[in-house]
Amino acid sequence: MWKKLNSEEIKSRVFNALKKNVDFEKSDIIGIPASYLDPKVFYQDAPFLKDAPYLTAMIQNPNHIGCHTLGDSERFFSGTQEIERELIEMCAVDILNGKPGEQDGYVASGGTEANIQAAWVYRNYFMREKKLSREHIALVCSADCHYSVAKAANLLGIGFAKVPVTADTRTISEQDVRTELSILKQNGVKAVIIVANMMTTMFGSVDDVHAYIAAVKSSGLDYKIHVDGAYGGFVYPFSGDDSDLDFSNPEVSSVVLDAHKMAQAPYGTGILLIRKGYMKYAMTEEASYVQGLDSTLIGSRSGANPIAVWMILSTYGPNGWREKIHMLMYRTQWMCQKLDELEISYYRHPRANIITIKSDQISEEIAQKYGLVPDNHASPSWYKIVVMDHVTIDKLEKLVEELKN
Numbered sequence: 001m002w003k004k005l006n007s008e009e010i011k012s013r014v015f016n017a018l019k020k021n022v023d024f025e026k027s028d029i030i031g032i033p034a035s036y037l038d039p040k041v042f043y044q045d046a047p048f049l050k051d052a053p054y055l056t057a058m059i060q061n062p063n064h065i066g067c068h069t070l071g072d073s074e075r076f077f078s079g080t081q082e083i084e085r086e087l088i089e090m091c092a093v094d095i096l097n098g099k100p101g102e103q104d105g106y107v108a109s110g111g112t113e114a115n116i117q118a119a120w121v122y123r124n125y126f127m128r129e130k131k132l133s134r135e136h137i138a139l140v141c142s143a144d145c146h147y148s149v150a151k152a153a154n155l156l157g158i159g160f161a162k163v164p165v166t167a168d169t170r171t172i173s174e175q176d177v178r179t180e181l182s183i184l185k186q187n188g189v190k191a192v193i194i195v196a197n198m199m200t201t202m203f204g205s206v207d208d209v210h211a212y213i214a215a216v217k218s219s220g221l222d223y224k225i226h227v228d229g230a231y232g233g234f235v236y237p238f239s240g241d242d243s244d245l246d247f248s249n250p251e252v253s254s255v256v257l258d259a260h261k262m263a264q265a266p267y268g269t270g271i272l273l274i275r276k277g278y279m280k281y282a283m284t285e286e287a288s289y290v291q292g293l294d295s296t297l298i299g300s301r302s303g304a305n306p307i308a309v310w311m312i313l314s315t316y317g318p319n320g321w322r323e324k325i326h327m328l329m330y331r332t333q334w335m336c337q338k339l340d341e342l343e344i345s346y347y348r349h350p351r352a353n354i355i356t357i358k359s360d361q362i363s364e365e366i367a368q369k370y371g372l373v374p375d376n377h378a379s380p381s382w383y384k385i386v387v388m389d390h391v392t393i394d395k396l397e398k399l400v401e402e403l404k405n
Contacts (some may be wrong), residue, residue: 001086002094004317013083013314014053014307020079021062021303032076034063054308062303065290067279069104072292077303084306090313092273095237096255098247104279107306109298110270111230111258112148117272117282117297118254119152119193122224124281126191130222134158138184140212141195142172144205146228149195159189170205170347177215184221191222198245198255199232202375202384204352206236209244213251226254230270232352233257238325239351253278259309262353264389269305324389328353331396332387338400353387362403370399 005013024035036044037059049056062077068085084107092103108114119139126132138159141149145162153160161180163172184192194216196207209225216223227245229236234257237243246255254274259265279295287294316324332353339346339355346357357372359380367374367383374380385391385399 001090001100002313002318004320005314007315010311010314011051011053014057014311017079017083017307018053018057018060018062020082021060022076029076034061034076036061054304054311057304057307058302063300064107064303064306065296065300066292066294067104067106067296068292069106070279070292070295074291080303080307083310084303087306087310087313088271088273090310091233091257091271092247094318095233095257096246096248096273097243098273098275102276103247103273104276105271105273106296107259107301107309108270108272108296109268109301110260111146111228111256112151112270113297114230114256114258114270114272115146115148115195115226115228116152116155118226118256118274119149119156119158119195120297121254121274121278121281122193122226123156123158125224125278126222128281130191132190136188136190138189138192139195140177140180140184140192141228142197142200142205142207144170144200144203145195145197146201146230148230149228158193159184159187165205168347170200170203170349172207172211174211174215177211178218181215181219181221185219189221192216192224194223194225196225196227196245196252197232198227198229198236198243199349199352199354201231202354202373202382203347203356204232204349204354205347206232206245206349206351209249209251224253225251226256227252228256230256230258231261233271234259234262234321235325235328235353236351238322239329239353247273247275259312262388263309263312265309265312266305268302269309271309325353328387328389331391331393334393335385335387335396335400338396339403342400342403344403347382355385355387356382357385359383366399366402369402 062080068081088105092098134157139153140161143162143165163176194212196209257271259269260267283295344361348355372383375382
């Protein structure tokens, strides 16, 4: 699915998709609560729009309510829905090694929503298929996991447990997982939703999913495994050749990506990818006025955002994207070498573009000047550098010079 396209091919594909959508100006459609952006505020006839497919999509304002990989969807926006389906297949198959046509998914408001959606699906699965009540279900993650997992447990009214990580390596152990699962089991939990990290937001650390699998299999608990790749999903698959955190692993049921981080897409482009057969557990039958009903947490959402991510990936192609990530890895490694020369303690996963420096190794003044984000604003133990596209070696060198002094 994932092919590199030139700008004319991308424009043609998007504009042809928009032509298949409802034209509010020319059609006699009067029954839906939707329209183009208000022309008194947003100029629709600007000449540059003929060369700006994403901005044109924003103005035409397609509503992608529902999950379009399930089949039936709102007919008014069928053209741009097809691009979203292509994007989901591209991410599931070409990035995450799924088999063609065996994953569902949609573009969410972000990784937080996508993580909550996955937990919601599995909670309902356990309640419906295993006849469990909420107090029998718990979310399990590492201590470095994103806060959205705690938020999901709170919203869904299910249990929550964190597996400790070692301070310097940010890794979990099978024994620690066993301990947490044992405590949950003693408290009446019968099924767990395990969230494994494909690079954490603070450290870029990666969980050993086999530690989770071995521990949960020996526990006798029922389980589903979800991978949070909201940060690492557009990095980890390209910075090395092997991965147990994608659909090539039969134990993994779902993965979250977040295009508005490393893919530099507009905010509101988290992506949930989940194996076929699970989205039905979040289907809202009460959404009877929506063609195809709705199985997403967000409901109405912008059809322009999937187009933005599709355009980005199509502009690079798989080889171009790999080159981009390798360039970021080179810059990250350069910075690590400089820190080694200065004998400054830090953590960095070898496939990540995040470097986290111990707070006693750097002054608060320098951290503030360069916008290094702490793990805890009240009492920081670590400060992180994130090597993004704009973080050049020239910028990193300025920090190095200050650290030398």
